[in-house]
Amino acid sequence: GAVVSQHPSWVICKSGTSVKIECRSLDFQATTMFWYRQFPKQSLMLMATSNEGSKATYEQGVEKDKFLINHASLTLSTLTVTSAHPEDSSFYICSARLTGTHTEAFFGQGTRLTVV
Amino acid sequence: GQNIDQPTEMTATEGAIVQINCTYQTSGFNGLFWYQQHAGEAPTFLSYNVLDGLEEKGRFSSFLSRSKGYSYLLLKELQMKDSASYLCAVMDSNYQLIWGAGTKLIIKP
Numbered sequence: 239g240a241v242v243s244q245h246p247s248w249v250i251c252k253s254g255t256s257v258k259i260e261c262r263s264l265d266f267q268a269t270t271m272f273w274y275r276q277f278p279k280q281s282l283m284l285m286a287t288s289n290e291g292s293k294a295t296y297e298q299g300v301e302k303d304k305f306l307i308n309h310a311s312l313t314l315s316t317l318t319v320t321s322a323h324p325e326d327s328s329f330y331i332c333s334a335r336l337t338g339t340h341t342e343a344f345f346g347q348g349t350r351l352t353v354v
Numbered sequence: 355g356q357n358i359d360q361p362t363e364m365t366a367t368e369g370a371i372v373q374i375n376c377t378y379q380t381s382g383f384n385g386l387f388w389y390q391q392h393a394g395e396a397p398t399f400l401s402y403n404v405l406d407g408l409e410e411k412g413r414f415s416s417f418l419s420r421s422k423g424y425s426y427l428l429l430k431e432l433q434m435k436d437s438a439s440y441l442c443a444v445m446d447s448n449y450q451l452i453w454g455a456g457t458k459l460i461i462k463p
Contacts, residue, residue, distance in 0.1 A: 244396075272451075281441060281455040282397070331396050342387060343451060345396040 240266045244346025259317045259349045261332030267312035268334035276329045288315040322353040356380045358454035360442050365460045374427045374457045382447020388427045389441040437461045
């Protein structure tokens, strides 16, 4: 299947700093990528839909000024957690679907963010 | 509203068979997915059903009844490595995935 690479796998940062997470589709072009957050023992929560060349669409309750999403190319989307706080500590996962189809979503490895 | 229901946790014995159910109410339907997620890892794709019936893939099978808004994932010859969470997700009319909370499957020797 298609490969989605997410980097870094884990990161520890100080409260108040910003963290950037990258999501790359390695062998296909992804017009749309999705960013999820997952707290322990809970299911995936969609944060935003990232569209190449345009602004991301954020889910209700997700602060767009705090979670900056850039989808500059068909193979790269980035999520920047700005002014991180301990409550932002979570597992962040990106996914992508093949352009023009509505088949399975391919997931990145996920990023474990810990804010201290 | 849109809703996906699946049991929170199930326990089964190594070598046995287990069925994980999923019921859904969504705005439109463009397919149902099952994913496996081990603790601390991202989900991995298991199956996709868009037509009624049973899809078999090795030890795993997935069934769909669109009229009943119902699906199940059947795992045969359970192995310890099958201990994971199993997520049911439905693609709605806007081609967005609606996720269930997941079923934690515990396999005992």
